[in-house]
Amino acid sequence: MALSSTFSLPRGFLGVLPQEHHFAPAVELHARPLKTPTRRSYGISASLSEREAEYHSQRPPTPLLDTVNYPIHMKNLSLKELQQLSDELRSDVIFHVSKTGGHLGSSLGVVELTVALHYVFNTPQDKLLWDVGHQSYPHKILTGRRDKMPTMRQTNGLSGFVKRSESEYDSFGTGHSSTTISAALGMAVGRDLKGAKNNVVAVIGDGAMTAGQAYEAMNNAGYLDSDMIVILNDNKQVSLPTATLDGPAPPVGALSGALSKLQSSRPLRELREVAKGVTKQIGGSVHEIAAKVDEYARGMISGSGSSLFEELGLYYIGPVDGHNIDDLITILREVKGTKTTGPVLIHVITEKGRGYPYAERASDKYHGVAKFDPATGKQFKVPAKTLSYTNYFAEALIAEAEQDSKIVAIHAAMGGGTGLNYFLRRFPNRCFDVGIAEQHAVTFAAGLACEGLKPFCAIYSSFLQRGYDQVVHDVDLQKLPVRFAMDRAGLVGADGPTHCGAFDVAFMACLPNMVVMAPSDEAELLNMVATAAAIDDRPSCFRYPRGNGIGVPLPENYKGTAIEVGKGRIMIEGERVALLGYGSAVQYCMAASSIVAQHGLRVTVADARFCKPLDHALIRSLAKSHEVIITVEEGSIGGFGSHVAQFMALDGLLDGKLKWRPVVLPDKYIDHGSPADQLVEAGLTPSHIAATVFNILGQAREALAIMTVQNA
């Protein structure tokens, strides 16, 4: 093939190869000279030079935190001690995350809030809900899990998100965003029905507020008028990262502007002072009148922002300095002590990454980091020879878009995670970040397709679940040519089951008009991007996993060639058993065939490429020339294997001596851990596949030998 093999770096890139990681952007941004707004190139700055360490290198002593295992141990602390506790908690989070990796910036932003909440409220009787859950590290430390922090995000260790089965202090499991107001309302209503008296508090970020479900919940909460507290944690970070490759960007969406206006609503304050003075003079039993005056004043003066929450029926308090424990405790105490409040929204302003200078300055605020050195903030990245599939996708899309001006890209607040920040930099007018709004993203793409554009929706497989009805009803039913690029398909490692893309093959392939395909390596990915760009009469989708490419020759400039739709390929010619893989599972099949070959059997390995439409000719030929067909995919039941079985049954291929066995993800949720551990747990390792081959052939001894070697 006349392809020049190149592992060339993405356009305009300088420095270290970006590593595929949930958190790749943090590294890339450090490879470039950071534009730090606090430094002027010529002024003499009183702060320390960049080269010196700006943080402790050794974990500082934490005398107060050492005495707090559960929130009850905090109840007798004074304000000063609580402040000290916050500082110790902050450094504890930094040092723990430096050893394990994880989500840092968000946790640092809520240290004071966490301390205040646990101090004022009586968890776990009072319910505390953390939206998304990645900011819950301080919460976990304060609720009996400090000693387990070194196991964060590892197999059998602490989950990186909030999980009910992990602790009674984790009231509601989260991972996807914008669910806590709904859940909190449910808990509040349940409490009311039971006649109980506990408090319910939901902490939700301004990014999560861009999702429709938050409004559905607030709307309902205002109507039901049940007592509950919603804390809006506003740090002006709406997307991940709320930055382009070249520096911070203003948050997407109109809501952020409205929230900003709330922070400086001076006229309302002044009027309120006057109103307070007037009320004092009138005195006595004119509470109702004064309340009415204030209500009108609010509506008149405050403009858009607080009225939005007020109109939805939530009482608005704020803005509040989220790093001032005194303020937080005062407010929380007052609200807790007031009977019959209905739903209250407290607008808290925090800074993501607060307290760690490197995080404060980074464009992505150290949202998610690998292990790092606390003193210098440098992350330790394992160098790899290939880029991540995410990067390859971005490069491929750029290559297609260079030649076709109709190609546009849409993502839902995941510019870093989907790689579309690269696309944004190259085509600033053709990349759309809609905020955390997958449903809207899909229908928005459908609208674009109506106008003849070629939209690529890059949404993680598990996040696309949120926009499923839109995929069915707005895209597939009308046969609009929207392309879905589903990253993080299959098992995802440390993020766990909340982010696992197990179901996308099943829910996409059952749609009548959808073309469903999956690349087995990065070159195939480039070709499938080209294929999707070429399919203009129906919707299409392709899935690719978390991780790096395997290292195959790539076409020049990442420009793939469209492949024939519904055509698979044979990787290895063999006999007796055919391993028909879909997507990245093909690589496991290749490895399995090597293991099997050591025991004297050469099996066929085929890459189906398409789940819909299936390569009927390939399947028929495999069925005719083999005793066993094993379909392998990293997805749930009801996906690729089911479609192959359906076809074979209808075609009469199963009426003879042919045996079919599926290898799929098991019927349970695989917990977070290292990718290798997860594969073992799922039974999808090459050894498992090889053992399956021998089991079907009745060669139990070989199967046992393979599994024992693997487990030795």
Next chain:
Amino acid sequence: AASPASAAFAVAVAGGGRAGFRPPPRATTRARAAAASGAASAYTAMPAQPQPTFYDLLGISAEGSSFEDVRAAYRRMARKYHPDVSPPDAAKEHTRRFIQVQEAYETLSDPSRRTTYDRALARGVCRLAFSPAARRHDAEQEEKSGWRTSWEGQISELKKRSTVKDAEENLSWGAQMRRRRAEQS
């Protein structure tokens, strides 16, 4: 008036700084000793002699100097230190000075920036480098103190509202449940 050393020390102990990094304990005790003895030595994390302020750079007094004074002083200094008119061996030093003078003028000639700078000086937070971040910091501090008034009012209103919230007319589901719970207890 508090000396710059004790003012700086007060800032450090209050932990109000944005950076999480604290200076090593030794420096703090030294500063504390210095403050206690009333010595005018600067906070030990900084260089031994106190850095000049913008006013020192321009050679004018902090109080009472009008905008005209500032501008005249700036013109004088600029003429003295402009790289084009300085001797070649002193060019580098003069350029540095010129830039400092420039920054001083920009800060002191703008009334609001000057007030914020004066306040920062009084707190002992900075002398020479008045970076945009510090400026923003002070604007933020002002805004935040305004927030307190705002939410205090909101809380008192919440309390007022709560006394009449569950009156008979309020037929919301939550109100009904609260009334029922109140009756039962």
